[in-house]
Amino acid sequence: xxxxxxxxxxxxxxxxxxxxxxxxxxxxxxxxxxxxxxxxxxxxxxxxxxxxxxxxxxxxxxxxxxxxxxxxxxxxxxxxxxxxxxxxxxxxxxxxxxxxxxxxxxxxxxxxxxxxxxxxxxxxxxxxxxxxxxxxxxxxxxxxxxxxxxxxxxxxxxxxxxxxxxxxxxxxxxxxxxxxxxxxxxxxxxxxxxxxxxxxxxxxxxxxxxxxxxxxxxxxxxxxxxxxxxxxxxxxxxxxxxxxxxxxxxxxxxxxxxxxxxxxxxxxxxxxxxxxxxxxxxxxxxxxxxxxxxxxxxxxxxxxxxxxxxxxxxxxxxxxxxxxxxxxxxxxxxxxxxxxxxxxxxxxxxxxxxxxxxxxxxxxxxxxxxxxxxxxxxxxxxxxxxxxxxxxxxxxxxxxxxxxxxxxxxxxxxxxxxxxxxxxxxx
Numbered sequence: 001x002x003x004x005x006x007x008x009x010x011x012x013x014x015x016x017x018x019x020x021x022x023x024x025x026x027x028x029x030x031x032x033x034x035x036x037x038x039x040x041x042x043x044x045x046x047x048x049x050x051x052x053x054x055x056x057x058x059x060x061x062x063x064x065x066x067x068x069x070x071x072x073x074x075x076x077x078x079x080x081x082x083x084x085x086x087x088x089x090x091x092x093x094x095x096x097x098x099x100x101x102x103x104x105x106x107x108x109x110x111x112x113x114x115x116x117x118x119x120x121x122x123x124x125x126x127x128x129x130x131x132x133x134x135x136x137x138x139x140x141x142x143x144x145x146x147x148x149x150x151x152x153x154x155x156x157x158x159x160x161x162x163x164x165x166x167x168x169x170x171x172x173x174x175x176x177x178x179x180x181x182x183x184x185x186x187x188x189x190x191x192x193x194x195x196x197x198x199x200x201x202x203x204x205x206x207x208x209x210x211x212x213x214x215x216x217x218x219x220x221x222x223x224x225x226x227x228x229x230x231x232x233x234x235x236x237x238x239x240x241x242x243x244x245x246x247x248x249x250x251x252x253x254x255x256x257x258x259x260x261x262x263x264x265x266x267x268x269x270x271x272x273x274x275x276x277x278x279x280x281x282x283x284x285x286x287x288x289x290x291x292x293x294x295x296x297x298x299x300x301x302x303x304x305x306x307x308x309x310x311x312x313x314x315x316x317x318x319x320x321x322x323x324x325x326x327x328x329x330x331x332x333x334x335x336x337x338x339x340x341x342x343x344x345x346x347x348x349x350x351x352x353x354x355x356x357x358x359x360x361x362x363x364x365x366x367x368x369x370x371x372x373x374x375x376x377x378x379x380x381x382x383x384x385x386x387x388x389x390x391x392x393x394x395x396x397x398x399x400x401x402x403x404x405x406x407x408x409x410x411x412x413x414x415x416x417x418x419x420x421x422x423x424x425x426x427x
Contacts, residue, residue, distance in 0.1 A: 002026065003038050025382070030057025033403040035387065043387045046397050046411045050389075051207070051239050053270035055318045056402035062271050062314040069310035078106065078303040085309035092316055093276065097261060098235070098251040102281040105296075106274070106304035110238035110264035111144025113275035114200070117234045117260045118148045119298055120283055121198035124232065127286045127294045132197040136190055136231070139171040142208035143200060143236055152200050154209070170196070174206060175218040187222055191229035198259075199226050200234040203250035204354055207239045210394040211359035213352045216253040223256040232283070233258040242266035242319055243328050244398065246355030259283055269315030272308035327401040331356045334405065335397070338412050347422045357398050360415055362422045364393035377418050384414040393422075 001009075003026035012018060026038035033056055035043045045053065055062070069085060076083055090104035105120075107113050118135065125132040137143070137152040144150070150159045151166040159166070170190045175183035190196055203219060206212045226233050235258035240250035244266065251258060260283065263276040287296050302308075318324055335358040339351045342360050349363040364373045374390045381388040388395055388411075395415055399408065 003028075032056040033400045033407050041385065043382070043385055044403070044407050044411055045387050046399050046403075047387060047389050048398050048400050049270060049387075050265075051244075051398050052265045053400045054242060054266045054315060055269050055324070056400045057270075059269065059271075059314075059318070061318060062269055062311055065310050065314035066271065066307055069307050073306045075302065075305055075307070079299060083304070083306050083309075085306045085313060086304040089309045089312050089316075092313065093263075093278065096248050096316075096320075097278055098249055098254075098257045100257045100259075100280050101261060101278040103279050103284045105277045105279070105298075106300075106309075107277065108300050108302055109144075109273055109275045110236075110262065111146040111149045111275075112300065113238065113262035113264050113277045114143045114149040114152070114234075114236060115146050116275075116277040116298055117200070117262050117279075118152065118198070120260065120277065120279060120296065121232045121234065123294075123296065124283055124286045125197050127289070132195050134168075134170055134190070134193070134196045136170045136172060136187065136196055136199040138174050138201055138206065140174060140209040140212070141200075141202055141206055143202075144238075174209075174212060175214050175222070176212065177214075180215075180218045180221075183218070184221055184225070187225050191225055191231060194229075196229070196231045198232040198234055199223075200236060202236050203240055204245055204253065205240055205250065205357060208391065210361065210391045211352055211357055211396045213354050220255050223254065223258070227256065232260065234260045234262065236262050238262055238264045242315075243324070243401065244356055246328065246332050248319075250354075266315070268308055268311040269318065271311040271315065272305070273302075274305065274308040274312060324401055328356060330405075331399060331401065331403070331408070334408055341412075342415070345416070345419050347419055356401070357396065359394055359396040362393045362395070362418070364422060373422065376421060380418060380421060381414050384410070384417070386411050386414045388414070 004023040007024055013024060027035045028038050029036040033045055035045050073083055093104055094101055105116055107116050122133060135152055140154045142153045150162060152169050155163060172186040173179060173183050204213060204216065223233055235251050237249050241263050247253060259280050261278045267276060268274050287294055332355050335353050339353045339358055342348050342351045347363050348360060350361040352359045373393045377390045377395060397411055
């Protein structure tokens with residue numbers, strides 16, 4: 001049996017209907033922006049393997065730092081103990097995070113980073129003696145697959161079996177062009193009720209919603225309302241962090257800064273699983289008390305894993321290099337030119353770009369993850385040697401920063417080639 005067949009006998013894959021899914025593609029090696037299959041086929045990883053890979057696969061510098069850490073300390077309990085990699089990584093993260101962040105809480109992934117932020121927000125108000133329980137989020141948002149993260153995400157087919165278990169959330173519309181005033185009014189109405197603990201948001205780009213984008217100006221207005229009404233703000237930078245929007249964090253485009261920031265994905269350059277929730281000093285101090293009931297009782301077995309922290313430190317070294325900054329700008333510029341090219345094509349409904357993220361929405365009779373066009377476009381791209389993961393009729397690119405101009409051009413031409421598929425009757 002080959003690797004795909006062995007996999008099929010023992011593994012249950014995420015977001016996959018195992019009865020009808022094709023056998024998974026067996027990847028045995030990665031280098032730069034490329035993935036190599038067992039059969040010898042090469043794929044350009046245009047989605048950074050679920051948006052996590054910043055610097056390319058099997059980066060030798062990250063591998064070296066991980067190997068060195070493994071030979072020193074692989075793990076230690078993080079309750080009552082600490083280690084150099086965790087302390088150094090926290091110190092360096094606070095140097096590049098949006099102004100006002102003062103503490104780092106480690107967890108395992110994006111969903112748990114969100115869970116931590118939500119629990120901090122709710123317990124903050126309890127500790128302060130003014131309990132508030134309501135959370136506000138954007139309609140169509142996505143914050144993860146654990147229960148708290150699902151609760152503050154859009155109600156959809158993906159969460160339908162669990163709706164009755166999710167806590168109530170006040171959803172407001174995303175302030176896309178022309179609808180900003182409506183969203184502002186919605187937030188103000190909820191804020192006036194006086195029982196809102198926090199507002200959680202994906203800054204500037206809603207990823208799973210289809211790379212839907214909105215402006216820093218309107219988000220600044222929303223944060224101003226929250227601050228006026230004593231509502232904590234949580235920036236979910238799991239996807240947008242570490243250069244994806246053209247700046248280190250999407251929050252860097254804003255005048256007003258969040259009370260908490262959640263991070264994962266690019267946190268370790270896609271090397272290791274790790275989550276971080278940062279918070280302001282105001283949040284942290286609300287948990288300092290002689291009463292032990294005010295303690296933040298949350299933790300994970302692999303909290304602040306030394307190997308993951310070492311990977312994070314190595315990834316940060318690379319991220320802050322001038323070469324990486326130049327690559328990010330190069331990708332931004334090429335995406336902008338590609339976006340203008342795509343807007344002129346007849347079957348393109350909309351093109352959106354923010355930094356290294358570009359999304360093309362094809363006119364295919366409605367936007368839906370389950371649009372039949374999705375599988376057709378996915379398989380077409382694979383045939384061209386490009387890994388893209390369409391969100392229904394929406395194709396997006398979030399490449400590793402090391403991707404070459406030639407590789408980018410191959411990805412662009414693949415998407416341009418999809419025009420004929422979309423235009424074909426019965427597709």
